[in-house]
Amino acid sequence: MSDNTNPTHKPVLLAAKQVAKHFGGVKALRDVSLTIRQGEIYGLIGPNGAGKTTFFNCMTGLYIPDGGGFDFTGTPLVADAPDQAAARGIARTFQNIRLFGNMSALENVMVGRHVRTRAGVIGAMFNSAATRAEEAAIRERAMALLHYVDIAERADDLAKNLSYGEQRRLEIARALATEPKLLCLDEPAAGMNATETGELRELIEGIRGDGTTVLLIEHDVKLVMGLCDRVAVLDYGALVIEDVPAVVQNDQRVIEAYLGA
Amino acid sequence: MSIKNWLLPRSTVGIGLIAIALIALPFALATGGQAWVRIANFAILYVFLALGLNIVVGLAGLLDLGYIAFYAVGAYTWALLASPHFGLHLPVWAILPIGAACACVAGVLLGSPTLKLRGDYLAIVTLGFGEIVRIFMNNLNAPINITNGAQGITLIDPVKIGDFSFAGNSTIFGLTLSGPQKYYFLLVALALLVIVVNLRLQNSRIGRAWQAIREDEIAAKAVGINTRNVKLLAFAMGASFGGIAGGVFAAMQGFVSPESFSLIESVMILAMVVLGGMGHIPGVILGAVLLAILPEALRYGVAPLQQLLFGKVLVDPESLRMLIFGLALVLVMRFKPAGLWPAPERKAHGNPNPEEGRA
Amino acid sequence: MDIFLQQIVNGLVQGSIYALVALGYTMVYGIMGLINFAHGEVVMIGTLTAITVAGSLLAAGMPPALAGLAALIVATLLCMALGWGLERIAYRPLRNAPRLTPLITAIGMSIILQNLAMILWGRNYQTFPPLFPKVNFELAGVHFTAVQVIIVLLSAATMLSLTLLVYRTKLGMAMRATAQNPAVAGLMGVNSNRVISAAFVIGSALAALAGIMVGAYYEIAHYQMGFMLGLKAFTAAVLGGIGNLLGAMAGGILLGLIEALGAGYIGDLTGGFLGSHYQDIFAFMVLIVVLMFRPSGLFGEKTGDRA
Numbered sequence: 072m073s074d075n076t077n078p079t080h081k082p083v084l085l086a087a088k089q090v091a092k093h094f095g096g097v098k099a100l101r102d103v104s105l106t107i108r109q110g111e112i113y114g115l116i117g118p119n120g121a122g123k124t125t126f127f128n129c130m131t132g133l134y135i136p137d138g139g140g141f142d143f144t145g146t147p148l149v150a151d152a153p154d155q156a157a158a159r160g161i162a163r164t165f166q167n168i169r170l171f172g173n174m175s176a177l178e179n180v181m182v183g184r185h186v187r188t189r190a191g192v193i194g195a196m197f198n199s200a201a202t203r204a205e206e207a208a209i210r211e212r213a214m215a216l217l218h219y220v221d222i223a224e225r226a227d228d229l230a231k232n233l234s235y236g237e238q239r240r241l242e243i244a245r246a247l248a249t250e251p252k253l254l255c256l257d258e259p260a261a262g263m264n265a266t267e268t269g270e271l272r273e274l275i276e277g278i279r280g281d282g283t284t285v286l287l288i289e290h291d292v293k294l295v296m297g298l299c300d301r302v303a304v305l306d307y308g309a310l311v312i313e314d315v316p317a318v319v320q321n322d323q324r325v326i327e328a329y330l331g332a
Numbered sequence: 333m334s335i336k337n338w339l340l341p342r343s344t345v346g347i348g349l350i351a352i353a354l355i356a357l358p359f360a361l362a363t364g365g366q367a368w369v370r371i372a373n374f375a376i377l378y379v380f381l382a383l384g385l386n387i388v389v390g391l392a393g394l395l396d397l398g399y400i401a402f403y404a405v406g407a408y409t410w411a412l413l414a415s416p417h418f419g420l421h422l423p424v425w426a427i428l429p430i431g432a433a434c435a436c437v438a439g440v441l442l443g444s445p446t447l448k449l450r451g452d453y454l455a456i457v458t459l460g461f462g463e464i465v466r467i468f469m470n471n472l473n474a475p476i477n478i479t480n481g482a483q484g485i486t487l488i489d490p491v492k493i494g495d496f497s498f499a500g501n502s503t504i505f506g507l508t509l510s511g512p513q514k515y516y517f518l519l520v521a522l523a524l525l526v527i528v529v530n531l532r533l534q535n536s537r538i539g540r541a542w543q544a545i546r547e548d549e550i551a552a553k554a555v556g557i558n559t560r561n562v563k564l565l566a567f568a569m570g571a572s573f574g575g576i577a578g579g580v581f582a583a584m585q586g587f588v589s590p591e592s593f594s595l596i597e598s599v600m601i602l603a604m605v606v607l608g609g610m611g612h613i614p615g616v617i618l619g620a621v622l623l624a625i626l627p628e629a630l631r632y633g634v635a636p637l638q639q640l641l642f643g644k645v646l647v648d649p650e651s652l653r654m655l656i657f658g659l660a661l662v663l664v665m666r667f668k669p670a671g672l673w674p675a676p677e678r679k680a681h682g683n684p685n686p687e688e689g690r691a
Numbered sequence: 692m693d694i695f696l697q698q699i700v701n702g703l704v705q706g707s708i709y710a711l712v713a714l715g716y717t718m719v720y721g722i723m724g725l726i727n728f729a730h731g732e733v734v735m736i737g738t739l740t741a742i743t744v745a746g747s748l749l750a751a752g753m754p755p756a757l758a759g760l761a762a763l764i765v766a767t768l769l770c771m772a773l774g775w776g777l778e779r780i781a782y783r784p785l786r787n788a789p790r791l792t793p794l795i796t797a798i799g800m801s802i803i804l805q806n807l808a809m810i811l812w813g814r815n816y817q818t819f820p821p822l823f824p825k826v827n828f829e830l831a832g833v834h835f836t837a838v839q840v841i842i843v844l845l846s847a848a849t850m851l852s853l854t855l856l857v858y859r860t861k862l863g864m865a866m867r868a869t870a871q872n873p874a875v876a877g878l879m880g881v882n883s884n885r886v887i888s889a890a891f892v893i894g895s896a897l898a899a900l901a902g903i904m905v906g907a908y909y910e911i912a913h914y915q916m917g918f919m920l921g922l923k924a925f926t927a928a929v930l931g932g933i934g935n936l937l938g939a940m941a942g943g944i945l946l947g948l949i950e951a952l953g954a955g956y957i958g959d960l961t962g963g964f965l966g967s968h969y970q971d972i973f974a975f976m977v978l979i980v981v982l983m984f985r986p987s988g989l990f991g992e993k994t995g996d997r998a
Contacts, residue, residue, distance in 0.1 A: 133550065153553035153554050153556075156556075157555055169550060169551035169554075172548075173543075173547055178543075182540050182543075182557070183555050185540070185541055185557050186555065188537055191537075191538065192533065192565060192569060195537070196532055229677055389791075449982055451790075452720070455726070460926065460975030463972075467971055595922070602791075606795045610791065651809040654805075655802075658800065658806065661798065662781055665796045665799065666781075666785070
């Protein structure tokens with residue numbers, strides 16, 4: 072939609088401020104600070120065990136940081152409240168796909184609408200007009216999202232019966248159903264072949280095109296460098312660099328982190 | 333949603349046949365004695381309870397081994413508010429909601445401190461809660477006599493709507509109905525109501541949230557479900573159903589004592605849910621009916637069968653029937669691990685609003 | 692003060708028995724995540740078998756010590772076979788079944804064993820034969836019997852040997868590995884079937900021992916005795932942190948003490964409002980309170996959410 076080639080002048084969407092997290096004696100995150108601006112595709116890379124997923128989990132409220140915190144759209148995020156993070160507009164996928172296996176693909180996405188809808192138990196029991204209308208809207212929106220990620224024909228199949236690639240797409244659709252301002256994808260290309268990765272890339276660009284900011288954790292350096300507006304590199308829980316891909320790629324410390332580990 | 337195919341056969345003929353069967357059943361059973369009508373009544377009551385527990389265990393995936401406590405709370409609420417024990421005789425439209433509310437409060441009281449526990453820890457805590465409730469009912473006859481202890485409470489009022497009492501014989505449209513037969517129709521009506529409510533809940537925003545928690549709690553949190561509140565809601569809903577069932581039980585029996593609310597009852601209801609097909613309403617109904625009828629049928633069948641085979645009663649019929657019952661549980665689980673009638677693998681959603689055309 | 696010490700002794704005895712039974716629950720749970728509801732019935736079968744064997748041998752004129760030993764051996768072997776068979780026939784086919792399926796099977800097996808026992812031994816209470824000398828000791832105003840001393844010492848020795856088995860032998864290492872991660876343990880060459888069988892067999896042997904202790908202590912037994920005992924022992928296992936051997940032992944002893952002290956003092960504590968028949972409530976109340984503050988039990992590992 073808008074010109075995204077130079078998003079550095081856009082307002083800050085998420086600011087991590089000296090986020091620290093340790094497990095026992097292991098320092099998983101050492102005072103990590105970074106900023107994600109509205110409308111950009113932001114890549115977070117680093118060797119295995121660098122703390123990428125830990126950072127994600129702190130941001131989305133699954134972990135309580137031991138130090139520092141996050142500002143989202145200018146106000147602090149409450150730690151330890153994943154449902155509030157989702158309500159504020161942060162949605163995520165998981166490295167090892169976490170779908171609701173025994174629910175249909177459509178129902179999975181409908182669950183994603185939970186946080187943007189209201190109907191309660193009483194409305195459901197009496198099947199009130201308001202509930203019916205909301206339910207129809209949820210279903211319609213969920214179906215549209217399945218079309219968007221191109222798995223509409225699997226709507227009635229149980230999520231656990233979908234193929235790997237379809238499950239990845241379904242997880243993205245479910246996250247999009249929460250109407251996120253920031254969509255966080257944890258290694259979405261893991262286990263994908265070149266064709267599938269290409270399709271994923273188009274999907275992510277499309278999502279950004281619709282105005283959603285994307286945070287991408289990825290191992291596939293080629294994908295990240297080609298897709299992201301800015302990239303941050305974590306190593307041993309510390310931020311090494313945060314810059315545009317061209318700079319990051321040629322940074323000596325980054326090369327060492329990847330080769331020297 | 334597949335229940336549509338089962339509950340609403342494509343033709344109205346099917347509905348008609350089911351309706352006729354349901355109406356004719358108490359009369360057919362009565363030819364074998366009112367005892368059989370009572371057994372049918374208990375089977376329906378168990379359907380009621382199993383559907384209530386299904387919300388907690390089947391939909392939300394919370395293992396509750398103390399469900400009977402809520403049934404007990406409902407039963408004692410009715411017993412205390414409609415019997416000579418305190419000299420209170422409140423009308424049905426007042427007691428049932430009070431009973432449901434009391435059970436609901438009990439559910440929230442139990443749930444709020446314990447719902448963060450992992451699956452099996454929750455199971456043992458709920459089990460303990462069930463025992464605590466039973467022990468209190470057993471002993472709260474001193475220093476102030478509230479529950480009348482192990483003797484229980486007798487002479488409980490039957491269900492009365494206006495001047496129409498559900499106890500004793502009465503003649504309607506020239507048909508003479510016995511007490512159990514009248515309760516049968518009341519229970520069928522209530523059970524249908526509970527089935528409809530369950531179906532609606534299952535396919536609602538909250539119902540989906542319950543299932544999401546059952547499937548993956550972390551993912552459910554990540555999509556913005558307040559898992560604590562939503563779990564509490566499942567507990568409260570399940571408990572309310574248990575409370576209503578308990579009230580009807582007290583009125584139907586005219587008598588309650590702590591004996592009816594032992595742990596084994598909780599276990600039985602759980603077995604109904606799992607054996608039938610967890611989370612799948614038709615399966616749960618089937619499980620409840622089967623497990624309610626089987627021990628009774630065996631009670632009548634085991635002794636004569638031994639007579640027939642061996643010419644005398646070799647083994648104590650009571651143990652033999654429970655032995656067969658236990659064996660049935662083990663065998664069903666062995667050969668149908670997901671239950672007798674599990675949820676289908678592919679869900680049909682052709683009609684965007686499955687409720688339409690039912691009422 | 693005398694009452695206090697007396698109740699401590701009583702609690703210790705009862706707690707030792709709980710601990711032995713709790714170990715059976717916790718081993719099976721730790722390795723396969725199953726609440727083996729039928730475990731209490733194994734205890735009951737152990738008690739009743741011992742009564743039958745010892746009773747008939749005593750009647751045949753055998754000295755009590757020998758009769759007791761024979762009863763111990765027969766009951767233990769029978770229970771071990773029972774535990775092995777339970778796992779083999781009922782639980783093993785359900786390894787990959789939905790989570791609650793084996794639980795219902797366990798409940799079914801519990802019903803079967805109870806009614807089998809009723810057919811074999813009848814509905815009446817059975818009296819435990821006088822195997823142990825009826826000697827009473829008194830120390831600092833506290834009375835205790837030979838049976839009580841034997842129970843505490845024997846369970847302590849048993850628990851010590853079990854700990855050594857689990858932490859010092861190859862089988863123990865295989866058990867701990869399987870509990871951590873069955874798949875990986877399997878890849879490393881651990882035969883998980885054998886490990887699971889071992890857990891059932893060892894747990895059942897402990898159950899038999901506990902069964903004989905209960906019989907000797909209370910001097911009566913009944914086909915329904917296993918249920919409540921099993922429930923309490925399971926509570927003890929959860930209290931300590933299920934899956935944790937040390938937790939089961941500590942939980943068992945603790946539960947025994949809490950119950951004994953609770954029964955002794957509940958009247959004073961509540962100004963006579965609640966009597967000692969509320970004893971059973973204590974176990975569950977304490978459990979609920981402990982789990983509110985330590986959701987994985989006293990010694991359980993903290994399980995963080997892993998995304």
